Amino acid sequence: MNGTRGILAYGAHVPYRRLARSAIAEVMGAGGGRGHRAVASFDEDTTTMGVEAARQALAGGTPTPRALWFSTVAPAYLDKTNATVVHAALRLDASVPALDFGGAPRSAVGALRTALASGDRTLVVASDLRVGLPTGPEDGGGGDAATAVLVGSDEDGPLLAEYLGGATATAEFTDRWRTPGEAHSRTWEARFGEQAYLPLAHRAWTDALEATNLTAADVTVAAVAGLHSRATKKAAAALGVAVAEDRTDTVGNAGAAHPTLLLADVLDGATPGDVVALVVLADGCEVLFFRATDALAAGRPTRSVANQVEDRADVSYALYLAWRGLLEVQPPNRPEPNRPSSSAAARRSDWKHGFVGSTDRSTGITHLPPSRVGISSGEVDDMEPAPMADAEGTVATFTVDRLAYSPSPPVVFAVVDFDGGGRMPVELTDVDPSEVEIGTRVEMVFRRLFTADGLHNYFWKGRPLRG
């Protein structure tokens, strides 16, 4: 391994939708609290959120990852790798391995640590969708989000933050658990976890300072995350350093994605030379130290965590429950869609996952979906690939379909003309039907259209450009 290791790029995805915690008690008479939790839309899952976070991280012309590691506690698939979907959406080369890290939130921070310790330029994606039983602590306290951190060395490009080292403490105790197939986790009484975690946090912190020759006075700020909120708060207070905003009030605890969400939030505002500690309480404790560099200002993602926290619209508690499958609602009286064909999808993966059309060499007309024959030249196979995922466009005309099948009707649908060429009728998402008009500006996002026979149908939708 050569050079200094660290963070080459990072990005976060906080879904557009929020649940006001007060809405829970209004319906249930209990639960909730203050503030909001971030809510994955009905067409988002951990894979699609991971894609969006990765797109944020890679948007600035950063070097291409040589490995993709995807961590989540709520995988869209088992047996089938979810990271390959992210890989396809990012259009990474077949030589780039895409691997899932699953099971527990600890896997996500473990993947980050392992990437920092390895020699590869690795995109570490963490994504989580936290569901609790209505009125329970995670119902209001959980949050849905994803992050992506491109880890590499200063030989790959300018590091936004250098990795200074860290330490870990591991212990077996059953504070929080979930058996496979269950949608929510269970916990032991809070005081048991608290007494188990605090010594582990102390040990990891002390070891990390020693390993890096730092003192607490050198640490500018600590981002402290953990699903045991009491232990996390107490551990943070015991560090003796400034503690970063934990996004409890605005996002909720995003489980596997939360540590890197807080790290991204801190890096969004850090100044060169700042030493940032990431402290994660998850079946033990992980401590990692970073130092922000001069390259940070130029290398930050366009959309900060704070920006995404501001860009939001509330959903009702009932709709939230319906989106998570906790409240079954009457679907439109239409046949449910067929499962997508795996063989047809594989043939057109670049289109379906990468949103790559084709541009006619002789006429310059962009065809969406890609076409072998142009609409006006008539030549066969005189086309170049036209990657359109990052293109923005304008609504030419639109409609709201209250009859069509959708996991969450109505369907808002627009014919979008892309800047620089290309037209396509697309479904809009993260949208209020009343906000669409001819001329509305639209960007493309990767979503799950529906699930049939347990097969998730991933494709791209448009959403209004905001801010």
Add this chain to the structure above:
Amino acid sequence: MASHGIRDRVAIVGMGCTPFREHWDRSLDDLLIEAHGLALASAGMTKDDIDAYWYGTSQSSASGISLATPLRLDNRPVTRVENYCATGSEALRQACYAVASGAYDVAVAIGAEKVKDGGYQGLNAFPIPTDGTNRTLTAAAMFSLILPAYAERYGIDEDDLRHVVARIAEKNHYNGARNELAQFRQETSAEVICDMAAVAGRLSVFDCAGVADGAAAAIVVSAEQAADLCDDPLYVKALSLVAGNGSGLVDPSFDFTTLPECAASAADAYAQAGITDPRAELAMAEVHDCFTPTELVLMEDLGFCDRGTAWREVLDGTFALDGDLPVNPDGGLKSFGHPVGASGLRMHYEAWLQLRGRAPEERRIGTLADRSRALVHNLGGYPGEMVSFVGIVGTEKD
């Protein structure tokens, strides 16, 4: 490229049409047997006289066997035809060409659809395995895209335009109320339609064609034979079909205020029939009013009025039963519902009745004094990607 047409080479000498209904008590076979029997009776023929069949159904059954079996045909060729919602007209087109070629003396075009056995409201396309990236919008939503685009292009207030298309539904329901074969036989006012909840864009349920079961059939012979068989045959003047290449959904210059496939098939049909001024020369038109905005833009695409003026012509009553050019005098898809395979032939059935003066008096058109030709327009698909049929029939041989 040439489109010669077969003007006046074949003629329709018999037609039949079942009532279009929710036929809970009747099967597809029952409907086929009835339409076939009515057509034979109207031509004074038996099934032994028929040489070949073209059977149109979108998704109620497959292959020629599904017609040969219920009719117990005796070693006859039967071709099953499908071309989206233009399936019925396509069956007629093929039967006409078969007779014009001289391959057969007598051909039957028959179309049927049993929609109401599906268990869902509305028409639902047969699922074909795909990569999952195709649109899943309803046809209503696709056609509703026309309204904002048309309002924007011609600077019309969207509420005013919404009222205009409701007037189209009002007119078609007025006509349908005078047709015992129609599914919906009640007049409905534009005001009532405008007050209904929107289901797709600005469209309410009453801006959409209904859903019904039905069947219709036509018997086609050569023009020479027709004179011997029938006092007042309907000569086929033009048969045109355009299958769009989907460019409207790719090409930003397509603005959703026109259906180019319809304009192209109309131009071809007029050339085949030798018509230069359709508004003045046609006695009537049956057009594909699947949704009210469709009929609006068709008035322009079929050359009945200038671009951007159809909305005014609708308000002026140009296309009413007693108007300059009656459109959908039988009540259209609006009143009949849309059994896909049958609709195109049902449209021809109205031309068969009207041009020969056999339509009931309460809905008889008033243009027959100096005009003898009718246009039938039948489309399938959506704005931007559709098939369009335009046919012209007439009682006079040119």
